Amino acid sequence: MKRILGVMGGASCTPDEAELARGAGRMIAQRGFVLLCGGGAGVMEAAARGAKEAGGLTLGILPGSNAAESPPNPHIDLAVFTGLSDARNAINVKAAEAVIAIGGGPGTLSEIALALKNGKPVLALRTWAVSREGADLERFHPVETLEELALILDRLGFARAH
Amino acid sequence: MKRILGVMGGASCTPDEAELARGAGRMIAQRGFVLLCGGGAGVMEAAARGAKEAGGLTLGILPGSNAAESPPNPHIDLAVFTGLSDARNAINVKAAEAVIAIGGGPGTLSEIALALKNGKPVLALRTWAVSREGADLERFHPVETLEELALILDRLGFARAH
Amino acid sequence: MKRILGVMGGASCTPDEAELARGAGRMIAQRGFVLLCGGGAGVMEAAARGAKEAGGLTLGILPGSNAAESPPNPHIDLAVFTGLSDARNAINVKAAEAVIAIGGGPGTLSEIALALKNGKPVLALRTWAVSREGADLERFHPVETLEELALILDRLGFARAH
Amino acid sequence: MKRILGVMGGASCTPDEAELARGAGRMIAQRGFVLLCGGGAGVMEAAARGAKEAGGLTLGILPGSNAAESPPNPHIDLAVFTGLSDARNAINVKAAEAVIAIGGGPGTLSEIALALKNGKPVLALRTWAVSREGADLERFHPVETLEELALILDRLGFARAH
Numbered sequence: 111m112k113r114i115l116g117v118m119g120g121a122s123c124t125p126d127e128a129e130l131a132r133g134a135g136r137m138i139a140q141r142g143f144v145l146l147c148g149g150g151a152g153v154m155e156a157a158a159r160g161a162k163e164a165g166g167l168t169l170g171i172l173p174g175s176n177a178a179e180s181p182p183n184p185h186i187d188l189a190v191f192t193g194l195s196d197a198r199n200a201i202n203v204k205a206a207e208a209v210i211a212i213g214g215g216p217g218t219l220s221e222i223a224l225a226l227k228n229g230k231p232v233l234a235l236r237t238w239a240v241s242r243e244g245a246d247l248e249r250f251h252p253v254e255t256l257e258e259l260a261l262i263l264d265r266l267g268f269a270r271a272h
Numbered sequence: 273m274k275r276i277l278g279v280m281g282g283a284s285c286t287p288d289e290a291e292l293a294r295g296a297g298r299m300i301a302q303r304g305f306v307l308l309c310g311g312g313a314g315v316m317e318a319a320a321r322g323a324k325e326a327g328g329l330t331l332g333i334l335p336g337s338n339a340a341e342s343p344p345n346p347h348i349d350l351a352v353f354t355g356l357s358d359a360r361n362a363i364n365v366k367a368a369e370a371v372i373a374i375g376g377g378p379g380t381l382s383e384i385a386l387a388l389k390n391g392k393p394v395l396a397l398r399t400w401a402v403s404r405e406g407a408d409l410e411r412f413h414p415v416e417t418l419e420e421l422a423l424i425l426d427r428l429g430f431a432r433a434h
Numbered sequence: 435m436k437r438i439l440g441v442m443g444g445a446s447c448t449p450d451e452a453e454l455a456r457g458a459g460r461m462i463a464q465r466g467f468v469l470l471c472g473g474g475a476g477v478m479e480a481a482a483r484g485a486k487e488a489g490g491l492t493l494g495i496l497p498g499s500n501a502a503e504s505p506p507n508p509h510i511d512l513a514v515f516t517g518l519s520d521a522r523n524a525i526n527v528k529a530a531e532a533v534i535a536i537g538g539g540p541g542t543l544s545e546i547a548l549a550l551k552n553g554k555p556v557l558a559l560r561t562w563a564v565s566r567e568g569a570d571l572e573r574f575h576p577v578e579t580l581e582e583l584a585l586i587l588d589r590l591g592f593a594r595a596h
Numbered sequence: 597m598k599r600i601l602g603v604m605g606g607a608s609c610t611p612d613e614a615e616l617a618r619g620a621g622r623m624i625a626q627r628g629f630v631l632l633c634g635g636g637a638g639v640m641e642a643a644a645r646g647a648k649e650a651g652g653l654t655l656g657i658l659p660g661s662n663a664a665e666s667p668p669n670p671h672i673d674l675a676v677f678t679g680l681s682d683a684r685n686a687i688n689v690k691a692a693e694a695v696i697a698i699g700g701g702p703g704t705l706s707e708i709a710l711a712l713k714n715g716k717p718v719l720a721l722r723t724w725a726v727s728r729e730g731a732d733l734e735r736f737h738p739v740e741t742l743e744e745l746a747l748i749l750d751r752l753g754f755a756r757a758h
Contacts (some may be wrong), residue, residue: 193519355681
């Protein structure tokens with residue numbers, strides 16, 4: 111079975127966020143993981159592009175029922191249409207071993223939260239900050255750069271897929 | 273059509289959170305709204321109890337497929353079993369006009385996020401703080417007491433259901 | 435907790451099917467059950483109308499994320515928007531104790547199937563016929579008239595909600 | 597983007613059904629399509645095995661939230677855990693261009709129905725028969741053998757993925 115890492119982020123993003131997402135996608139593919147994302151534009155497209163540049167495989171979990179409702183970005187190999195609207199966010203985190211969140215709006219925040227709920231590590235790159243008194247945020251890792259991202263992925267056991 | 277307000281929060285909670293949830297449930301019913309919650313224990317049970325004490329109607333949206341998987345708390349009038357696990361959180365926010373979040377873990381955080389994504393006001397009572405540079409948090413209302421909750425509900429147009 | 439019976443059927447239907455649905459909705463309410471349906475037009479609207487005529491409560495589980503996407507019919511008391519598209523059909527059957535299917539297209543056929551999979555009785559009124567060698571269809575009850583429907587509901591323990 | 601064909605069927609099956617599923621999986625891979633299935637045992641496992649024997653790629657859409665709840669069969673390359681229970685059946689049909697149904701219980705019947713609802717061809721191999729006066733069953737193709745399956749796939753434009 112292939113191992114899967116997810117990149118979550120907004121359908122629109124800044125050039126900086128896109129560059130980070132592309133780098134994260136490349137890193138995921140270079141380490142031998144499949145890239146999972148929401149399949150759309152912005153951060154999702156940049157991450158998928160990076161993964162393809164590094165020869166990886168890309169899996170998009172889309173909110174719409176078909177390509178007319180949710181056009182996959184051009185770097186998606188496997189488009190899984192769900193028709194679930196926001197409920198598809200829960201699949202994004204269940205199907206990935208860990209989640210890299212980059213930028214993003216409240217949809218990305220929901221994926222951060224659902225990842226934590228499912229015990230998945232979240233690597234947070236210039237995205238939401240969350241806090242609550244007494245909350246267990248051991249699996250929430252704010253990172254600033256791709257170098258830091260690489261280090262934390264190493265430390266968490268995602269150095270090589272196999 | 274009856275108007276619906278939601279109370280979201282953890283399946284386990286402190287006595288203080290339970291007391292706030294009960295008060296919020298009572299307030300929702302007194303104003304003529306149906307109380308929606310996740311149907312389970314903790315904050316959900318306290319909110320449903322409060323709504324029933326004030327003569328209201330309670331709707332529980334449960335993650336399991338049946339009562340064996342997701343036992344509804346004893347104050348739920350209408351149990352909607354979904355079998356969706358975490359994806360049911362998206363329904364909680366789509367079916368309610370506004371969401372009151374009390375305490376809670378990452379599941380509650382996901383509901384806060386999904387409510388914001390769906391343009392629904394979130395009244396945050398001793399729950400998560402969220403922030404992101406440039407994020408539109410106009411609909412996120414941190415409140416400390418039931419009195420404040422009442423004031424914000426008034427201001428947002430939830431003084432009376434009809 | 436209130437007991438719930440579902441009526442499933444197409445968003446467009448013949449006048450005969452509408453009349454049967456209205457009668458089924460009335461019967462459900464007269465017996466003290468809440469009527470659950472998909473919340474839309476056609477069979478769903480007729481069933482909800484019948485339930486309201488008999489003083490009942492009606493619950494609509496809608497495929498869209500809000501009233502703009504899925505306008506509830508005017509006889510729905512509680513509209514639960516899901517945003518799930520076809521996946522909402524699974525909720526229709528999990529939230530009801532038994533399902534009355536009237537007319538309908540392939541969406542209704544999926545609800546018949548999912549009801550059987552969840553061990554729920556299906557009362558099939560001029561709707562799909564299904565068969566498979568060796569299949570257990572013990573819970574599939576084809577009926578022709580409202581009188582027959584009443585008899586089978588009696589026999590299955592749905593004479594009175596309480 | 598890779599093109600996807602689905603094989604649906606029961607988690608338990610007869611040796612004959614398994615042999616058909618294996619042949620169908622092999623055929624899908626030989627034609628250059630990705631095999632999608634529910635990821636579990638029985639027909640799903642046999643189809644994935646056939647696809648892998650022919651050098652294909654396999655995608656399993658699983659009902660549980662993780663491998664403990666829904667163990668993927670050993671021939672699945674990409675396991676997409678959904679946590680959706682029966683609602684995942686809607687994804688199976690939305691993510692595939694056509695559905696081959698083999699044997700199966702009511703879950704498979706729901707996938708046949710949802711495929712028809714989504715305008716996807718159904719190739720029905722010793723599975724459910726469905727009928728309804730006036731129903732449009734143009735896309736429902738009962739077939740008896742793998743030879744017939746190949747012919748219909750050719751005719752429907754699934755001779756080669758690219």
